[in-house]
Amino acid sequence: MASFAFSESSAMLLLLVLVTYLAVATSAANFYQDVDVTWGDQRGKILNGGQLLTLSLDKFSGSGFQSKNEYLFARIDMQLKLVPGNSAGTVTTFYLSSQGPGHDEIDFEFLGNSSGNPYTVHTNVYAQGKGNKEQQFHLWFDPTAAFHTYSIVWNPQRIIFLVDNSPIRVFQNSEAIGVPFPKTQPMRVYSSLWNADDWATQGGRVKTDWTKAPFTASYRNYNANGCVKSSAGSSCASTNSVNDQAWQTQELDSAGRNRLRWVESKFMIYNYCTDLKRFPQVLTLPSDQAWQTQELDSAGRNRLRWVESKFMIYNYCTDLKQFPQGLPAECKRS
Numbered sequence: 001m002a003s004f005a006f007s008e009s010s011a012m013l014l015l016l017v018l019v020t021y022l023a024v025a026t027s028a029a030n031f032y033q034d035v036d037v038t039w040g041d042q043r044g045k046i047l048n049g050g051q052l053l054t055l056s057l058d059k060f061s062g063s064g065f066q067s068k069n070e071y072l073f074a075r076i077d078m079q080l081k082l083v084p085g086n087s088a089g090t091v092t093t094f095y096l097s098s099q100g101p102g103h104d105e106i107d108f109e110f111l112g113n114s115s116g117n118p119y120t121v122h123t124n125v126y127a128q129g130k131g132n133k134e135q136q137f138h139l140w141f142d143p144t145a146a147f148h149t150y151s152i153v154w155n156p157q158r159i160i161f162l163v164d165n166s167p168i169r170v171f172q173n174s175e176a177i178g179v180p181f182p183k184t185q186p187m188r189v190y191s192s193l194w195n196a197d198d199w200a201t202q203g204g205r206v207k208t209d210w211t212k213a214p215f216t217a218s219y220r221n222y223n224a225n226g227c228v229k230s231s232a233g234s235s236c237a238s239t240n241s242v243n244d245q246a247w248q249t250q251e252l253d254s255a256g257r258n259r260l261r262w263v264e265s266k267f268m269i270y271n272y273c274t275d276l277k278r279f280p281q282v283l284t285l286p287s288d289q290a291w292q293t294q295e296l297d298s299a300g301r302n303r304l305r306w307v308e309s310k311f312m313i314y315n316y317c318t319d320l321k322q323f324p325q326g327l328p329a330e331c332k333r334s
């Protein structure tokens with residue numbers, strides 16, 4: 001009897017351990033474990049045992065949270081349900097940022113709108129303190145009606161912005177042509193809901209309607225697959241135990257490229273790369289770039305000799321009176 005009781009209870013214990021393990025392995029991330037609500041007093045709330053987080057904004061303050069971990073390269077997924085109804089003037093954010101001067105940043109910002117008008121998804125990348133790389137989109141669904149997944153894939157080759165797993169933007173590492181890329185400063189995940197009615201909605205013309213406050217945005221299923229920086233060094237892992245490393249080299253396949261083209265053609269509303277008004281001196285370069293390496297061919301050299309012999313009336317390179325100690329060095333070259 002005693003041995004039977006023993007084996008039964010150890011079997012129970014084993015089952016309990018197994019059930020606990022499975023529960024951990026399959027549970028969604030827990031906001032209590034993963035983030036700190038950092039500002040907004042009681043306006044940022046973790047609910048449902050850590051499964052849900054809400055941020056709110058009223059006339060006095062917005063609110064925000066940040067990840068406990070810092071990452072040097074990661075894939076971060078977050079589900080968001082944005083402020084419904086008249087969200088004009090409000091901005092909901094989900095971004096990565098390093099700290100200190102010359103900071104790096106990868107942004108998703110959701111600019112609210114008056115009822116019935118579409119949200120604008122604003123994206124940007126900062127490297128070493130320099131941004132100015134905005135692209136903006138409308139969405140192909142109502143982002144206030146249900147949760148949708150917004151993801152940032154950040155690996156050494158590129159940054160991919162995804163909405164419900166559909167790429168909306170790829171920012172390639174172009175260091176080879178002198179464009180800084182975020183790759184040395186660890187970044188934390190940040191989210192906030194705040195008032196920006198001086199610029200956010202229809203260029204700042206539509207203001208926040210405070211009679212509709214408080215405004216609330218909801219977050220769930222935070223998942224960070226990344227390389228965590230700590231004083232002990234860096235280790236790559238996931239907040240859920242499905243440790244998928246595909247993000248480390250993730251790029252678009254042909255289906256992804258087609259999907260990106262579809263998003264760009266139907267939903268992109270602003271692209272800094274085509275903003276000639278904003279970057280006139282860079283983008284109005286003549287398409288003919290021959291001048292960049294232009295030199296004289298033999299016909300040109302003949303013509304030059306003809307001009308010099310017939311029409312030149314002064315040349316410092318033959319003015320020995322001006323240079324009694326000797327002609328300048330460049331004069332001896334031709």
Ligand SMILES: *[C@@H]1O[C@H](CO)[C@@H](O)[C@H](O)[C@H]1NC(C)=O
Nearest residue numbers: 111113117118120200201202
């Ligand atoms: C708001 O709606 C207008 C009109 O549809 C649109 O042009 C604009 O991009 C929308 N978003 C914002 C943030 O103003």
